[in-house]
Amino acid sequence: MTPSPHPDQNPDPPEPIPDPDPRETTGLEPGGSVPPGETPPAESSMSGAGPHETHNPSKGWAKGPLALIIGLAVLFAAFFLVYAIVLWL
Numbered sequence: 001m002t003p004s005p006h007p008d009q010n011p012d013p014p015e016p017i018p019d020p021d022p023r024e025t026t027g028l029e030p031g032g033s034v035p036p037g038e039t040p041p042a043e044s045s046m047s048g049a050g051p052h053e054t055h056n057p058s059k060g061w062a063k064g065p066l067a068l069i070i071g072l073a074v075l076f077a078a079f080f081l082v083y084a085i086v087l088w089l
Helices: 063-088
Strands: none
Touching: none
């Protein structure tokens, strides 16, 4: 009875796969370049990367918060203006 080889040892190493001969490879032009139509089309960049967004809020400040901030700034300035006038008198 012949001993079987160890499972980690392959008695017949695989032969290397040779590179194909460029002269016999289909789809290559004489300089080795690929003619148009032989390659798949390029992927689209980010257009299909995520779900379609249906809600796009407007850019900038809304009218309500902006009016509130301006109103508070005017009240703040008026308070110090009146305070300066009272101290001056």
